[in-house]
Structures are given as C-alpha cells and as structure tokens.
Amino acid sequence: MNSLKNKVALITxxxxxxxxxxxxxxxxxxxxxxxxxxxxxASADEVVSNxxxxxxxxxxxxxxxxxxxxxxxxxxxxKEAFGKIDIVVANAGIExxxxxxxDFTEEQFDKVFSINTKGxxxxxxxxxxxxSHNGRIIYIASSTTSFPVPxxxxxGGSKTTPRYLVDILSxxxxxxxxxxxxxIPFAVDHSxxxxxxxxxxxxxxxxxxxxxxxxxAEVEDVANLAEFFASDLSSFVSGQHLLVNGGATx
Amino acid sequence: xxxxKDKIIxxxxxxxxxxxxxxxxxxxxxxxxxxxYAGGKDAAQQVVADIKQQGxxxxxxxxxxxxxxxxxxxxxxxxxxxxRIDVLVNNAGIMITKLIKDTTDEDFTRQFDINVRGTFNxxxxxxxxxxxxxxxxxxxxxxxxxMLPAYGTYVATKAAVEQLTRVFSKxxxxxxxxxxxxxxxxxxxxxxxxxxxxxxIARLASLSAFNRIGEPDDIAQVVxxxxxxxxxxxxxxxxxxxxxMA
Numbered sequence: 001m002n003s004l005k006n007k008v009a010l011i012t013x014x015x016x017x018x019x020x021x022x023x024x025x026x027x028x029x030x031x032x033x034x035x036x037x038x039x040x041x042a043s044a045d046e047v048v049s050n051x052x053x054x055x056x057x058x059x060x061x062x063x064x065x066x067x068x069x070x071x072x073x074x075x076x077x078x079k080e081a082f083g084k085i086d087i088v089v090a091n092a093g094i095e096x097x098x099x100x101x102x103d104f105t106e107e108q109f110d111k112v113f114s115i116n117t118k119g120x121x122x123x124x125x126x127x128x129x130x131x132s133h134n135g136r137i138i139y140i141a142s143s144t145t146s147f148p149v150p151x152x153x154x155x156g157g158s159k160t161t162p163r164y165l166v167d168i169l170s171x172x173x174x175x176x177x178x179x180x181x182x183x184i185p186f187a188v189d190h191s192x193x194x195x196x197x198x199x200x201x202x203x204x205x206x207x208x209x210x211x212x213x214x215x216x217a218e219v220e221d222v223a224n225l226a227e228f229f230a231s232d233l234s235s236f237v238s239g240q241h242l243l244v245n246g247g248a249t250x
Numbered sequence: 251x252x253x254x255k256d257k258i259i260x261x262x263x264x265x266x267x268x269x270x271x272x273x274x275x276x277x278x279x280x281x282x283x284x285x286x287y288a289g290g291k292d293a294a295q296q297v298v299a300d301i302k303q304q305g306x307x308x309x310x311x312x313x314x315x316x317x318x319x320x321x322x323x324x325x326x327x328x329x330x331x332x333x334r335i336d337v338l339v340n341n342a343g344i345m346i347t348k349l350i351k352d353t354t355d356e357d358f359t360r361q362f363d364i365n366v367r368g369t370f371n372x373x374x375x376x377x378x379x380x381x382x383x384x385x386x387x388x389x390x391x392x393x394x395x396x397m398l399p400a401y402g403t404y405v406a407t408k409a410a411v412e413q414l415t416r417v418f419s420k421x422x423x424x425x426x427x428x429x430x431x432x433x434x435x436x437x438x439x440x441x442x443x444x445x446x447x448x449x450x451i452a453r454l455a456s457l458s459a460f461n462r463i464g465e466p467d468d469i470a471q472v473v474x475x476x477x478x479x480x481x482x483x484x485x486x487x488x489x490x491x492x493x494x495m496a
Contacts, residue, residue, distance in 0.1 A: 170459055170494040171459050171494060173459075174458070174459020174460050174461075174493065174494045175459070175460070175461065177460065179494070180494075211423075212419060212420045212423025212424065212485070212486075213423050213426070213428075213483075213485065214423075214424075217483060218483075221482075221483035224480040224481065224482075224483065225481075225483075225484065227480065228475050228480070228481070232471070233471040233472060233474060233475045234471075234472065234475070235468065235471070236460070236464055236465075236468030236469075236472075236491055236492070236493050237472060237489065237490070237491050237492075238459055238460070238492075238493060238494035239459065239490070239492075239494035239495075239496075240489060240490045242484065242487060242489060243484070243486075243487050244483050244484050245483070245485070246423070246428075246483050246485045247419040247420060247423055247428065247429075247485030247486035249420075
C-alpha cells in the first residue's frame with residue numbers, strides 16, 4: 001500500500017533496536033537509507049548488508065549526534081550519496097532509568113542531555129535545513145514524558161524538550177509541506193533496557209500491568225507508525241505526538 | 251504493510267462529506283463497506299454504486315445512530331449480510347455553531363444525541379458484536395484544542411467522545427480490539443463550510459501550518475491507516491489531523 005520508492009531516509013542511531021527496525025522497514029518500502037551509528041560499526045554493517053539484500057541503496061555513516069560537526073558531516077554524506085534527503089528520523093538516544101533524582105551525577109546528567117536533547121535539537125535543525133519539500137521529520141520520543149515514573153527524571157526530562165521542538169518546528173516549516181511529528185513508544189521488548197528479558201523485573205511488571213493488551217511493544221509496532229508518518233497517508237498530520245503503547249496507562 | 255482486504259467495515263454517517271470519502275478510500279484499500287445513513291438514502295446509494303463501479307463491495311443501511319434500537323438493527327442487518335463486522339468508524343456527527351447564550355435546548359440535545367449517544371450506542375453494540383481483534387475509530391475534533399467561540403456545545407460533545415474512547419479501550423482490550431479517535435478541524439465539507447464566508451474560511455486556513463483547510467481525503471487516509479493491522483498497537487489515542495493547526 002505505502003511506497004517510499006525514490007525517497008531518501010536518514011535515521012540516527014540505526015545500528016540496533018528501533019532505529020534498525022525503522023531503517024529496514026523504509027528499505028523494504030523502497031527507500032534509499034542512510035544508517036547512522038556512533039560506535040557500533042559491526043551492527044551498522046549488518047544493517048547495511050540486510051538492506052543491500054533487499055535491493056535498496058544504503059550507506060552507513062559514523063556520527064556522534066551530540067557533536068554538531070559530526071551531524072553536519074552526516075547530512076553532507078547523505079546528500080553526497082543520494083542527492084537529497086526526504087525523511088529524517090531523530091531516533092538516537094540513550095536510556096538511564098531507575099535512578100532517583102537524589103542520585104544523579106553532573107556527568108550522567110550532561111551525558112543524557114547531550115545525546116537526547118542537544119543531539120535531537122541539532123539533528124532536527126539539520127533536517128529543517130536539508131529535508132526536501134513535502135518531506136518528513138519524525139522524532140522518537142518516550143512514553144515516560146506522558147506517564148512520569150520514579151527514576152526517570154533525567155531521561156524523561158531530556159526527552160521532554162524535543163517534544164516542544166516538534167510543536168514549533170512543525171509551524172516554522174509547514175509552508176514547505178514538511179510534516180514534523182513525534183512517535184511516543186511504550187517500553188520496547190527485546191530492545192534497549194529490555195534487551196535482556198530478565199532486566200528491570202519490577203519496572204517490567206508495572207508496565208505490563210498497565211497495558212490492556214498485556215504485552216510490551218515490539219520494534220515492529222513502532223516501525224508501523226514510522227511507516228505511517230513517512231507515507232502519503234499522513235500528509236496532513238503535523239505537530240502531533242502519537243503514543244504507540246497498546247492503550248497502556250504507565 | 252497491511253491491506254484492508256476482506257475486512258468488513260461499518261462507517262456511520264457515510265452518505266456525504268468525510269464519511270463518504272472514508273467509505274470510498276476503505277473500499278479502494280480492499281475493505282467491504284457498510285455505508286450507514288440517517289436520511290440521505292440517495293446519496294448513500296450513490297456511494298455504494300461508486301464503490302461497486304470501482305470493483306468494490308458495499309451496502310447502504312439506514313439507521314439513526316442516536317436511537318439504540320436502530321443501531322441494534324443496523325448491526326443485525328450488517329452481520330446478516332457480511333457475517334461479521336471487523337471495524338467500526340463512528341463518523342456520524344453534526345455541528346451547530348452558536349454562542350452558548352444563543353444555543354437552544356434543542357441545539358444542545360440534538361448535538362449530544364447524535365455525537366455522544368450515537369457513538370455510545372454503536373460502541374455498546376460493538377462491545378459484544380465486533381469481531382475479535384477488531385478496531386474502532388471515533389471522531390473528535392481539533393477545535394477541542396483551540397477554543398473557538400461558538401463551538402462550545404460541539405466541543406463538549408467531542409470531549410465526551412474522547413473520554414469514552416479512552417475508557418472503552420480498556421474494556422475491550424482483552425479481545426484485541428483497539429479504540430482510537432481522530433481529530434480533524436476545518437475540513438472542506440458541507441458541515442464546515444455551510445454559512446461561512448470566504449474570509450472566515452481563509453482565516454481558519456491561516457491557522458494551519460500548511461495554510462489551507464483540510465480535505466476529506468486528508469482525514470480518510472488516516473482512517474485507512476487506523477483500520478489496518480499495522481495500527482494495532484495504537485490504542486486509546488486521539489490523533490490530530492489538522493495540518494499542524496493544534
């Protein structure tokens with residue numbers, strides 16, 4: 001139904017997890033893909049070979065999103081390889097959970113904010129400068145910003161500012177037909193902090209108990225919404241923040 | 251990437267406006283569509299004829315959604331014809347724009363009867379009669395977020411729809427049914443343009459980031475997404491379809 005043929009998509013933090021699932025989905029729909037990674041070249045190479053096998057064009061570019069110079073190089077490399085950028089997914093982020101406010105160090109605070117907040121801001125700034133008319137900018141947010149949970153102060157805080165950025169940017173560049181939206185995933189199973197199914201048992205139980213569908217999210221649930229926001233179906237949907245959480249209340 | 255092939259979809263109030271466009275787009279995506287109407291029989295039959303001409307499958311069924319016995323009969327007739335209903339689109343609604351001081355008892359009752367009681371009636375039937383793993387898509391409005399004068403009663407009805415949506419999702423989640431609402435604003439249909447000057451329409455268009463009002467297709471394509479299995483994990487949400495207006 002949806003086709004991304006002749007589109008170029010750039011996904012930050014796409015060597016693993018959600019970013020990988022989105023990159024591979026876009027490739028399956030026909031897009032050329034720019035895979036970005038910070039350190040894990042081996043995983044990025046695996047995504048590249050998966051996408052190459054689908055017959056799409058793909059490059060992997062190393063860039064630390066917390067460094068503006070790296071982001072400039074990332075976007076320049078994408079334009080050089082494919083001539084344009086139509087879809088940008090600001091996905092790169094780090095998680096730090098179950099740390100009470102009283103325990104955070106200055107170093108931890110700076111690390112989380114430099115990647116999740118500063119990194120997203122400048123990714124979206126680059127996107128706003130480079131994305132083609134009628135393009136798409138998609139921010140991968142966090143449901144902790146909708147349902148505050150103890151231990152999430154710095155992580156949730158770092159994910160709150162870009163939400164506001166989505167609101168403003170959607171209004172600033174709507175005249176180019178570009179949509180800007182947030183995907184707000186629920187805790188994703190088999191990925192991130194739940195890559196190990198035995199990790200964070202109390203948090204997992206609390207989240208499961210709050211979900212009428214009785215499971216955590218899978219990366220494909222999030223990729224489904226990323227497909228919608230990249231497709232023509234969502235051409236009049238902008239400045240929106242959409243939870244993909246099975247109706248969970250935590 | 252999901253298709254709507256073989257899904258049976260009931261769209262209330264789909265003889266005209268956004269509902270008719272939704273019925274056409276759903277059919278084009280492979281669904282079999284029940285075109286419900288209250289009074290517009292000829293228009294409903296035209297929608298069905300158009301769908302059939304494109305190779306699709308649809309029937310028109312009359313029911314006033316504000317009457318619970320008619321809604322029950324609507325579900326009976328739809329299930330008798332197609333065997334089941336997979337997706338319910340609660341599109342039927344009316345809008346009366348008057349300052350609260352000028353709103354009559356009848357204006358108030360009509361809007362609540364159709365917009366809230368109508369949505370309630372179909373969801374109550376759907377609770378036991380919609381197929382497992384089905385989907386429900388309700389209609390709110392993005393006017394809920396921008397507080398325009400003269401829309402008080404209308405937005406009150408839609409706020410009630412949003413709340414019913416959220417609670418009902420918890421009640422039917424165990425059957426794998428997801429329940430969401432979409433929130434259009436200022437869409438190019440009779441319901442919206444009736445009685446508005448070009449100047450008023452241009453002013454409302456300027457509130458959108460795209461500097462235009464919505465078209466029925468803009469709204470319908472989001473309903474197509476929500477009706478498919480790809481949207482299954484989106485549950486209890488209200489989705490603004492408003493060009494970034496709010």
